[in-house]
Amino acid sequence: MLRRSYLWTLSLAARPTAEIWLAVIAVIESSVFLIPADVLFLPMALARPRRAYRYAAVATIASTVGGIIGYSIGMFAYQAFAVPILEFYGKLAEFEQLRRCAGGDTLLLLLVTSGLAHLPPIKVVTILAGVANISFVFFVASCVLARGARFFALAAALRRWGEPIRDFIERRLGLIAGLAALVLIALYLALKYLGGQGALTAC
Numbered sequence: 001m002l003r004r005s006y007l008w009t010l011s012l013a014a015r016p017t018a019e020i021w022l023a024v025i026a027v028i029e030s031s032v033f034l035i036p037a038d039v040l041f042l043p044m045a046l047a048r049p050r051r052a053y054r055y056a057a058v059a060t061i062a063s064t065v066g067g068i069i070g071y072s073i074g075m076f077a078y079q080a081f082a083v084p085i086l087e088f089y090g091k092l093a094e095f096e097q098l099r100r101c102a103g104g105d106t107l108l109l110l111l112v113t114s115g116l117a118h119l120p121p122i123k124v125v126t127i128l129a130g131v132a133n134i135s136f137v138f139f140v141a142s143c144v145l146a147r148g149a150r151f152f153a154l155a156a157a158l159r160r161w162g163e164p165i166r167d168f169i170e171r172r173l174g175l176i177a178g179l180a181a182l183v184l185i186a187l188y189l190a191l192k193y194l195g196g197q198g199a200l201t202a203c
Helices: 002-014 018-029 038-047 049-076 078-088 092-101 104-117 122-132 136-161 163-194
Strands: none
Touching (some): 002 018, 018 038, 038 049, 078 122, 104 122, 104 136
8 A cells, every 4th residue: 555655746847736745745744644655746846947936835834834734733632633544554552662762952952853854753743742732833843844845855856956966865765864863862852851850852
């Protein structure tokens, strides 16, 4: 099923309505869909590099809207909608662990790392943010900044290097983004402990 979903998402790039589909995928990725919008964004930006930044803006705005939907599901409909969604993707146990252990600072950090590198998956963090009732203004700002940074960085790379960079991005971007997220977490932990504020989690 995952492979079929990936191929279907990739095929949307060739359609005249690709930009609309990019917005749709970016919205639902943040709350219910497993395939990231990057899968559609990459071939679109590569095929029309002059529109790369426009596509990045569309993906950022749509992803933020999707994040708000996920936040609302977590806040207002956790049992009715969030639990079935998380169970379907096998993320409920991971979510419950985060829910039990994550403090406010941890959630703020996860909003950044999920937006930059899908660590943890965006839908998990957006729903968790709603359940934890974190600041809505900060939530929206983190979505715009972190997800925008990812999409605009991809757009800049594709405009500069074109096709030669695509294979590298598809094969290695997840690893690089993951390492960057881990560095960010390590720096945060170091600053937290040096500041004498204790552990990152409650578990």
